[in-house]
Amino acid sequence: MSAPESMASFFQALTLPALPSGLRWVLAAVLGALSLGSGMVRLFQPRLSESSYEELIARMRSWWVMALLFGGALLAGPKWNMTLMALVSFLALKEFLSIVPTRRSDRRTLFWAYLSIPIQWLLIINHHYTWFVAFIPLYATLFIPFRLVISGETEGFLQSTGTITWGLLKTVYALGHVSYLILLPAQSSGALEHVIVPVTGPGFVGVGLIFYLVLCTQANDVFQYLWGKSFGKRQIVARVSPGKTWAGFLGGLVSTALLGAALAPLLTPFSSWLGTGLGLLIAASGFVGDVVMSAVKRDLKIKDSGSMIPGHGGILDRIDSLLVSAPLFFHAVRILLV
């Protein structure tokens, strides 16, 4: 392939009219919501203190950057999406390894841990499903401890092997599932007739699924927060996360289920009924991801997982719900499609 040709194939040509209408509507709605958010912050400027105004501005700006980067990579094509996910995975793993205690003797093993990222994404991009599912668990539980044994330091061995394994499973493995969604429909055995509602277009089923997952997961965070702030009284896991209340959780659950039902016909090949179920799944798993990360942070005695995202905190703070919802959603969709 000549250079221009290969560049063109790397950049899957997308013109807006080619996008399915459901996807177009959702994109417009997301842009609208972001603009509304930015507008409201500026509107309320006189009523806010300077530091909260600056924080809100930074927060909104980060939302715009994340949405444009993620949406852009998704629409530009699988290779761009994979590259972005691999990069996010690297940043998330790095953030994790920077907050946990590590020993000097762990250094080479950590280097090998990072190397799992390109291997993981090569497996994904080449559609090696079985290896994709098995690689990180095997690598983390077999190779990593072995490499630590070679380093020879047994003091703190169990802590190191447990921490690195968990980190790899949480970041690299979970985010790999987001990327693999884009390939799923290409592998399904054509059982799409079993589900109701028009398919969103052959090239875009995966794109729609990823948008659906990420939108519902992030929306669930927002819904839980809003419901909790308005009606929250009884705490669920007071010692771990005092901010989580039953009102917040249940309100978020219902809201996300409704959102899932509404978005399913637009973004996925599934009906609103299935969408409700998927919404519930995402809401419940999102909650689990959130509180687990809170527990980890309490153990490490830190407030934020990092400061990579201005106005938000660290990357792990932002994607903690996604890290649990992604693998569950992936397998649910796979069962539905095959």
Add this chain to the structure above:
Amino acid sequence: MPYLIRRILFALLVRPVVLLIIGLNLRGRRELPQSGPAVIVANHNSHLDTLVLLSLLGPKAFRVARPVAASDYFTQTRWLNWMCFGLLNAIGIDRTSGAAATMAQLQNALERGEILILYPEGTRGEPEALQELKGGVAHLARSRPGLPIFPVFMHGLGKALPKGDRVLVPFICDVFCGKALHWNGKSCRDFTRQLSAFFEASRAALPPGCRPEEAA
């Protein structure tokens, strides 16, 4: 090396490594100097220290920034020589020539309006341990009473590339930039103690999980 080429190479080779592969957790960046003459002092745990500090400076400050490096170490190989004195524009100090000669070199640099980058510990320590500070910076401060001394505490680079290791392992680094210190008319020892106090306080402000004592 001409300034523009230095700037472009630095932007292509160093900044992506510092910002993406290592990653910085910055506090107090606005405290850093915009122009010389000035002195930046930092704790020293890794060869990466200088790369990180230079990455933090704005274009005007970067132009006149001169890290201070030991000639005998950095002229060992051609590559190291190029990196240190070409790309990073360091001032070479002959460690055998005595304090007076070194002082004169540094004074001349300050006369030219440059920003010195100094490591008062003298040499790279064990990862994330603090050594006793040498007195040279205090003498500089005393000789030029208006000179601002900017203290910077860095943590984590000793984990990413410690002394004696060649493999860079990505770790996020904390960087705390403190308010500029000036000569306050007391003794050199008092000034050095002020610097130590800043480094100790910064270290105490780190989360307990990643303190050096706990990372065996």
